[in-house]
Amino acid sequence: MSGMGFRGRRVAVAVLAFALVPALLQASPVLAAPLFTDGFETGTLAAWSTTTGFAAANDPSTAFAGSWYGMATSTGAPAYAQETLGAAAADLYVQSAVRVASTAGTMTLLRLVRSASGTGPLVSLKISKAGGLMIRNHVSALTVKSATKLATGTWYTLQLHGRVGGASSLIEVWLNGSQVTDLTSTASLGTSPIGAFMLGTKGSSSGFTVGFDEVVADLSFVGGPPPTPTPPQNLHTTAVGSSTVDLAWDPVTGMDGYGVYRDGVFLQDVTGTTFSDTGLAPETTYTYAVDSFLGTTRSAPSTPLDVTTTAQGATQTVVRAAGDIACDPTDPDFNGGDGTATRCRMKSTAQQLAGADQVLALGDTQYACGGTAAYAASYDPTWGQYKSITHAIPADAEYTTTGGTDCAPDAAGFYAYFGASGGAGSDGIYSFNLPLGCTPGDPGCWHVVGLNSVCKAVGGCAHGSPQDTWLQQDLGANAAATCTLAMLHVPRFASKKSGINSVNDKYLALWETMYAGGADLVLSGNSHFYERFAPQDPLGNADPNGIAEFIVGTGGRSHGGLADPGLRLPNSQAGDSQDFGVLHLVLRDGGYDFQFLPEGQSTFTDSGSGSCH
Numbered sequence: 001m002s003g004m005g006f007r008g009r010r011v012a013v014a015v016l017a018f019a020l021v022p023a024l025l026q027a028s029p030v031l032a033a034p035l036f037t038d039g040f041e042t043g044t045l046a047a048w049s050t051t052t053g054f055a056a057a058n059d060p061s062t063a064f065a066g067s068w069y070g071m072a073t074s075t076g077a078p079a080y081a082q083e084t085l086g087a088a089a090a091d092l093y094v095q096s097a098v099r100v101a102s103t104a105g106t107m108t109l110l111r112l113v114r115s116a117s118g119t120g121p122l123v124s125l126k127i128s129k130a131g132g133l134m135i136r137n138h139v140s141a142l143t144v145k146s147a148t149k150l151a152t153g154t155w156y157t158l159q160l161h162g163r164v165g166g167a168s169s170l171i172e173v174w175l176n177g178s179q180v181t182d183l184t185s186t187a188s189l190g191t192s193p194i195g196a197f198m199l200g201t202k203g204s205s206s207g208f209t210v211g212f213d214e215v216v217a218d219l220s221f222v223g224g225p226p227p228t229p230t231p232p233q234n235l236h237t238t239a240v241g242s243s244t245v246d247l248a249w250d251p252v253t254g255m256d257g258y259g260v261y262r263d264g265v266f267l268q269d270v271t272g273t274t275f276s277d278t279g280l281a282p283e284t285t286y287t288y289a290v291d292s293f294l295g296t297t298r299s300a301p302s303t304p305l306d307v308t309t310t311a312q313g314a315t316q317t318v319v320r321a322a323g324d325i326a327c328d329p330t331d332p333d334f335n336g337g338d339g340t341a342t343r344c345r346m347k348s349t350a351q352q353l354a355g356a357d358q359v360l361a362l363g364d365t366q367y368a369c370g371g372t373a374a375y376a377a378s379y380d381p382t383w384g385q386y387k388s389i390t391h392a393i394p395a396d397a398e399y400t401t402t403g404g405t406d407c408a409p410d411a412a413g414f415y416a417y418f419g420a421s422g423g424a425g426s427d428g429i430y431s432f433n434l435p436l437g438c439t440p441g442d443p444g445c446w447h448v449v450g451l452n453s454v455c456k457a458v459g460g461c462a463h464g465s466p467q468d469t470w471l472q473q474d475l476g477a478n479a480a481a482t483c484t485l486a487m488l489h490v491p492r493f494a495s496k497k498s499g500i501n502s503v504n505d506k507y508l509a510l511w512e513t514m515y516a517g518g519a520d521l522v523l524s525g526n527s528h529f530y531e532r533f534a535p536q537d538p539l540g541n542a543d544p545n546g547i548a549e550f551i552v553g554t555g556g557r558s559h560g561g562l563a564d565p566g567l568r569l570p571n572s573q574a575g576d577s578q579d580f581g582v583l584h585l586v587l588r589d590g591g592y593d594f595q596f597l598p599e600g601q602s603t604f605t606d607s608g609s610g611s612c613h
Contacts, residue, residue, distance in 0.1 A: 034218035036083055040068040045081060053079030054200060057211070064097040064155045064213035072200035072210045074107075079208070080200030082113070083217070088193035095159035095174075095222040096199060097213040100152050105129050105206030112162040113196040122189050123171050125160045129206075133183060134341070135171055140187040142348055142600045143341035146173075148180050155213070159222055161254075164189045168272040172253055177223065179253065185600065186251045186273070187351070227254035229292045229299035236607065238274070238355075238595070239318055239586050242282040242310045247275045249302065252292040261289045261301060269293070282312040315444030316588040317434040320353045320597070322581070323362030323395070323489060323525020325555030326379040328404040331367070337381060345556035345580040348599040350382040352582045358434060359386045362525040363395030363453065363489030367557055370398035370413040371406030379417075383555075392418045393450045394428040395489035395526065399457055410457070428452040429467055431474050433481075434587055440481035444589040447481035449474060449519075453490040453526070455506060463509045471510065475517030482590060483612035484519045491524035491551050493533055493540060495568035495575060497561030502569060503540060511538040515547060520612045521592070525553040528560030529577035530596055532606060536571045545613045550594070552583045574606040 038047040043058060045051045057063075057071040072079040085092075094110055106128045114120030121138040128134065131149040136142075150156055159174040169189035173180040199212045216222045232249040239246040247260070250273065257271045263286060267277065280286065285308045289301040310316070327334050327344035339345045353359055366379045375384070383390070398414040401407045415424040423430040431449045438445035449471065455461040462468065475484070492507045514522065515538050530553070535546035553560060562568075562577035574596075581598035595607035 034216050036217040038215045040070050041066045043068055048081045049084040050082040054081045069211050069213035075207050078202050080198045080202045082196055082198040084196045088195045090164045090193045092194045093161045093222050094197045094217045096215045097155050098158050099155045099211040101209040103208040107208045108201040110160045111198045112194050114192045115195045123162050135183045137187050139190045141338035142187050144183055144185055144600050146180055146183045164193055166191050184253045229294050229297055231299045231302045232290050232292055235302045235305045237307055242312045243280045245277045245307050249273050249290055255292040256294050259291045263287050280309050282309050284309050315435055316586055318357045319585040320356040320582045321360035321523050322552045322555035324364045324528050324553040324557045326366045327557055328368045328374055329377040343558045346382040349556045349580050352597045353386050359390040361390055361392035362487055362523055363393050364397040365392055367397050368404030369400040369407035370411055371404055372413045373406035374404055375417045392422040393487045396454055399454050423450055427458045440478045446483045446587045447478045449486040451488045453488055461510055468509050468513055471513050485521040486514055486519050487523050490526045493549055493569055494527045494551055495563040495572050497563045519547050522547050522549045524551050527551050528553040528558055529562040530554050531575040532573050534571045534573050542571055548610055550583055554580045556580050576604040579604050
């Protein structure tokens with residue numbers, strides 16, 4: 001191998017820009033031999049376990065270093081080189097110099113594989129036809145796109161890192177020695193270790209020609225010292241009880257784990273970004289902090305967080321909610337249930353439901369119609385894992401009778417699937433209390449109302465309609481409830497980019513009835529984005545005793561058009577149309593805490609608290 005001075009047959013993929021080579025040669029410390037190296041200077045592919053459509057090219061004028069480099073050439077067939085590890089590893093760094101001469105479509109540059117045979121892909125670093133980098137997590141079915149692009153005909157150093165650790169797995173990418181932060185992900189890679197890695201694309205492709213040189217794979221960071229531990233950010237609570245505090249924080253890339261401290265005293269090291277502290281005293285304030293560590297090196301502690309436990313006997317319910325969820329099995333983007341980067345993400349958003357006491361499915365649960373067979377193939381394997389704790393409302397997709405799988409009239413598939421938890425027998429109009437079985441007026445007891453936004457299916461939504469009459473009676477019968485939440489698929493207020501029906505008068509009467517009955521929250525979907533409104537009256541006037549509306553149309557089907565910030569409706573306080581995810585709610589005595597939980601890698605966040613009236 002030329003250029004880097006490594007010895008022996010080992011593993012990696014190295015991509016170094018010409019200008020960086022001298023600096024690396026002078027500044028790099030003496031390191032132990034990595035698992036695998038190949039600069040292709042033998043003029044053969046003898047270092048590799050398996051090759052197809054891959055050759056050693058002798059061209060000093062084009063090579064990244066030395067005279068030889070590896071060339072993957074495809075006209076639509078597989079073209080790759082694979083190396084099997086001597087022993088499977090839970091943590092692997094693969095670096096290679098990469099030069100894309102041409103690509104007719106998205107292709108894989110580097111891949112980590114579960115088995116020595118090359119099956120069971122774990123994570124792939126890909127490049128699009130336009131040069132954009134992206135990561136595909138094959139286990140969690142997540143695709144994360146980067147704003148970073150590579151130019152054709154130029155050598156780049158790419159390093160891919162995968163750490164297998166269940167829900168705490170880590171994926172990282174470096175370009176020319178700098179971390180590509182928008183490709184970092186902590187989604188699960190399962191628990192099976194890495195058995196092999198490869199350059200190029202093993203499956204079919206649209207054709208490409210890509211050069212690889214100075215390949216290195218190792219169990220530690222290639223080409224220099226590992227990342228430096230830094231204090232975790234955004235330490236916050238996800239639930240607070242009389243004797244428990246649940247904490248969460250943002251990940252720090254490349255770390256082995258995190259230490260948790262209460263009142264300055266070390267509690268425990270954890271590998272994930274959550275922690276539950278138990279055995280606490282009621283109505284007591286505690287101060288928490290966390291640090292990060294890599295090996296024996298620890299960061300400074302995070303900004304401290306003061307948390308006060310609730311009174312003894314107070315109850316709370318953790319809720320996750322979203323609408324506009326599952327694609328039809330015949331949808332071109334269904335992709336076997338995995339979806340694509342921008343559509344049919346129900347499998348990924350379902351992962352955000354873990355830890356919920358109850359799930360609220362806010363309508364349009366199954367596209368393009370609510371057929372029984374469609375539910376079985378799409379919703380049930382994903383969100384259906386939480387069916388036993390789900391309460392759902394119907395919407396227009398459930399009533400649609402064409403364009404999907406096994407369509408039926410009158411939302412028959414929806415009611416057959418959800419039964420009483422979808423309001424079967426009452427046109428989807430029903431109510432219940434959370435925690436289940438509590439009585440309005442008890443500490444922490446919330447009254448929840450499910451409404452049907454398909455007005456023509458239930459005799460209208462105007463004052464005097466059967467639904468409005470039922471709503472008045474239900475709220476009156478539960479007037480002792482301190483807190484009330486309603487589910488209504490179509491929002492009264494929505495800052496749509498088109499401007500059409502941004503204020504939907506069809507639901508004015510229902511809002512007036514809810515307002516008069518003291519409702520605190522309305523959760524909606526329909527608009528395929530996230531938007532949160534401050535409490536307001538039915539006419540859209542700011543009102544501290546009004547209703548706070550959350551639009552959570554981000555369950556996975558597709559993205560919608562949210563107006564730009566300066567053009568949104570009055571009282572709109574936050575919004576995002578680029579991410580799928582769910583709303584996390586902690587319903588507690590006299591109020592609630594909220595946080596938007598995006599799937600995949602996202603910079604958007606929205607969290608806070610509200611009080612009931």
